[in-house]
């Protein structure tokens with residue numbers, strides 16, 4: 204006997220809860236409303252009626268903006284059809300017809316139509332296709348095995364296909380993105396995050412678009428979306444640069460530096476013409492050898508150069524390495540290094556020395572003084588060997604170190620719907636806590652910024 208007690212208690216509780224729902228005096232008492240709400244929430248994943256009842260009791264009558272004649276009609280309706288709720292087809296049909304009539308009658312009263320439509324969901328769900336006409340009147344269409352509004356049907360398609368984004372039709376995504384409601388836009392944005400991560404590109408556009416998904420929603424939604432955007436930036440932004448630029452290593456970002464005369468390679472003398480090996484005072488630098496504080500030729504006087512890891516964009520699109528990968532210190536990302544010619548010791552000329560100047564053009568470098576060669580330090584990749592994502596030049600993109608979904612958010616089962624996501628049989632009406640995903644999303648940058 205003892206083991207039946209909890210079930211019995213639950214039934215009694217529920218019985219009380221239906222009374223509270225139907226009686227405006229009980230409903231108005233906050234403590235009673237909360238007790239009934241908890242009882243309905245506990246049953247919400249098992250049936251449409253408790254789910255609708257919980258939705259309704261989430262707010263007070265005042266918050267629903269239902270008063271006067273509309274409230275009187277609602278109370279009469281609940282007393283007749285919801286205490287306890289309709290259980291057979293005929294009763295469901297009768298209740299549904301009455302709700303549609305009431306929604307029409309009070310079409311201009313503040314929150315009333317919304318409340319009548321909410322209760323209608325329970326009857327629609329129970330009747331399914333047998334309520335096709337009523338569903339049509341509420342603006343519902345049918346897709347697959349569910350009735351719903353266009354954007355909610357799109358949400359259903361996306362939430363159900365989430366594990367295989369390739370199979371989600373483009374029209375569903377488009378409808379969800381264009382929805383006036385937050386839920387469809389939100390789930391479409393989560394899908395976009397997933398697709399962007401697996402494509403390993405498109406990060407910046409996604410980063411910019413995420414905050415706008417919140418629209419005119421709650422401050423919580425705005426914070427949540429911003430936090431997802433920040434998580435994406437941490438995961439896929441380039442840590443080597445600022446907006447794709449790194450400070451020029453030649454001028455240290457000062458835009459000006461001392462520049463050795465490119466014509467005489469700092470000797471002060473250059474060849475008069477190609478044939479005669481006759482040296483004259485350098486025509487370019489007038490014998491100065493070095494131009495002091497000249498415009499830096501390496502960065503074209505901008506003070507910065509393009510980051511090769513983020514291709515000058517600040518985001519690691521298509522980069523196959525990891526967050527720890529750094530630009531090569533030796534070649535500064537140029538893949539090549541310049542070394543002084545060994546024959547002339549970087550002077551471009553060799554003895555005999557005339558007036559202290561080596562007078563013959565060096566054969567080793569043809570007078571270039573510096574010789575270009577591959578940077579061996581980085582195997583000509585421009586990126587330093589990285590201990591974390593593989594040795595010399597091995598960046599195959601298979602490394603788990605490229606941005607991962609869990610760098611942006613983690614998910615835990617939704618307790619409100621028990622992970623089902625769609626509590627109403629035959630209707631495309633999502634769990635209002637998880638928008639039909641069955642999971643709640645925590646931004647990796649700040650796990651406290653959840654939707655509540």
Ligand SMILES: [Zn+2]
Pocket residue numbers: 441442443444445447448510511512513514515517518
């Ligand atoms: Zn960068």
Ligand SMILES: [Zn+2]
Pocket residue numbers: 451452453454455456457458459499500501502503504505506507
């Ligand atoms: Zn520079």
Ligand SMILES: [Zn+2]
Pocket residue numbers: 464465466467468469470471472473485486487488489490491492
């Ligand atoms: Zn010169």
Ligand SMILES: [Zn+2]
Pocket residue numbers: 524525526527528529589590591592593604
């Ligand atoms: Zn790396």
Ligand SMILES: [Zn+2]
Pocket residue numbers: 531532533534535536537538539578579580581582583584585586
């Ligand atoms: Zn290098």
Ligand SMILES: [Zn+2]
Pocket residue numbers: 544545546547548549550551552565566567568569570571572
């Ligand atoms: Zn040389």
Ligand SMILES: [Zn+2]
Pocket residue numbers: 617618619620621622623624634635636637638639640641642
């Ligand atoms: Zn849920």
